Amino acid sequence: MKDLIKNEIIKMFYRKKILIGLAVILIFSVVGVWGTIAIIKATSPENEIKITQQKIANLKKERMKTKDPIKKQKIDEQILQSQAYIDNLKISMKSTDWKKDVKNQLDKLKKSMKEATDLSLLDSKEYYREQILEYEYCLKKNIKPYTLWQINNWTVMNIFLGLIIFLLPFIVFIFASDIMSNEISQKTISLLVTRPISRFKIALSKFISATIVCSALVIISEILVFIITGLLYGFIDLKYPITVGTRYRKHGLELIPIYGSTYIVPFGKFLIYALLLQLLIITACCALSFFISTISKSNSTANTLSFLIVYGIYFVVSPISQVVSKLNFLKAFLLYTYLNPLDILENNIATNVMVSIMTPFVSILILFGYIVVFLSGALKIFNKKDLLV
Structure with a gap:
């Protein structure tokens, strides 16, 4: 054989x-x-902020056109998520103390998890818990969290695969x-x-x-x-x-x-x-x-x-x-x-x-x-x- x-x-x-x-x-x-x-490189903070701002503008236009209250609620959730994303990007661009940033982010995530309705993927308790797990692990192991716009062998391989x-x-x-x-x-x-x-x-x-x-x-x-x-x-x-x-x-x-x-x-x-x-x-x-x-x-x-x-x-x-x-x-x-x-x-x-x-x-x-x-x-x-x- x-x-x-x-x-x-x-x-x-x-x-x-x-x-x-x-x-x-x-x-x-x-x-x-x-x-x-x-x-x-296209996902740098500056580019991401511009893209997300345009996304928010489009969502607001879509909200004005729709009459469905459930759809309006989902759009509101997306707008809040997008705005929070922009705020986090702006903070990360200015900050130099990553541990302090992670702790602040953890406080926000834990608060969001308590208020989550569990009626959609982006507003589920597990969605926030997943991020909390990652940040807490990074603090415990003293590992600085990676961002999407950082180039290393894993961020490249993730997209390459x-x-x-x-x-x-x-x-x-x-x-x-x-x-x-x-x-x-x-x-x-x-x-x-x-x-x-x-x-x-x-x-x-x-x-x-x-x-x-x-x-x-x-x-x-x-x-x-x-x-x-x-x-x-x-x-x-x-x-x-x-x-x-x-x-x-x-x-x-x-x-x-x-x-x-x-x-x-x-x-x-x-x-x-x-x-x-x-x-x-x-x-x-x-x-x-x-x-x-x-x-x-x-x-x-x-x-x-x-x-x-x-x-x-x-x-x-x-x-x-x-x-x-x-x-x-x-x-x-x-x-x-x-x-x-x-x-x-x-x-x-x-x-x-x-x-x-x-x-x-x-x-x-x-x-x-x-x-x-x-x-x-x-x-x-x-x-x-x-x-x-």
């Missing part, structure tokens, strides 16, 4: 597609990091979508199955080799971006608090965070969890791509089906669900929804698909489900496929 996997990996690196994949990753990494830094999820299936398809269909169409697979090796081992070795190559290329590129941006702009403290695991309950058409569900994970541990999840996500993408490659008779069919299933279906369902909010739950069944490991850990998936039972554990189960269903399906089909014709 080891020799089969080794041979498959060597074969993959002799294919022209490997150069295309490497070029795509390199170009995207350079452009992605450059774009990410530009985005962070959000960008790379669009590219991830594309990278996997380059290497895995024709790993089986290519050999079937060229009849080379018929020579392989005549050897004294079980079809199960042949198919599994191809899947494992594709997963290893895809995982190595994606994760190594992410680690390099993390290290290089750290050397250029500074490394985040491994003890820095990251809030994760927020659970939700249904309230009308909204999801409200459950009080006490959010907890703190040190950045070092969070990073390990994210990398492990990234491996799981890549494996799920490879399983889907491998299944499509097994049922396809040509490379073009395998590539087309792969893109349609991951990208096409999502970008059809997503706009429909925005118009018909009751259909948001359909996104819970699509692989594209789970491509960002940070969204899984922070449970942003729940608010994306508007399903209250969604948790990081449920998201992980769904990814495992993709792997089991599509890998077992591919192995079963390959075992019964007539390859000697």
Whole structure:
């Protein structure tokens, strides 16, 4: 089995597609990091104040036009939140004593938490508690809180990972979508199955080799971006608090965070969890791509089906669900929804698909489900496929 996997990996690196994949990753990494830094610089306090002031002006115009009292209440909440954000920005620009600022911010947050109605996400007790947890942890560990406009390896990676999820299936398809269909169409697979090796081992070795190559290329590129941006702009403290695991309950058409569900994970541990999840996500993408490659008779069919299933279906369902909010739950069944490991850990998936039972554990189960269903399906089909014709 080891020799089969080794041979498959060597074969993959002799294919022209490997150069295309490497070029795509390199170009995207350079452009992605450059774009990410530009985005962070655009969120400087001065720019944020201008943007938020314009947002408040637009909200006030919208409030004057609406007659719905519930909608007016929500707009008032957004205006208050936006104004508080501006006030905090102005204070942070002038202040030099970060501990004093954090303590003042904690007092405001605790007061807001007591007054929270728990009728909307932005006015929920857990929304304020999450921020309180982070600030209290920073004070306890003597870590200065980071701001959105500070450039370091984590603020860059946070946005970069959000960008790379669009590219991830594309990278996997380059290497895995024709790993089986290519050999079937060229009849080379018929020579392989005549050897004294079980079809199960042949198919599994191809899947494992594709997963290893895809995982190595994606994760190594992410680690390099993390290290290089750290050397250029500074490394985040491994003890820095990251809030994760927020659970939700249904309230009308909204999801409200459950009080006490959010907890703190040190950045070092969070990073390990994210990398492990990234491996799981890549494996799920490879399983889907491998299944499509097994049922396809040509490379073009395998590539087309792969893109349609991951990208096409999502970008059809997503706009429909925005118009018909009751259909948001359909996104819970699509692989594209789970491509960002940070969204899984922070449970942003729940608010994306508007399903209250969604948790990081449920998201992980769904990814495992993709792997089991599509890998077992591919192995079963390959075992019964007539390859000697």
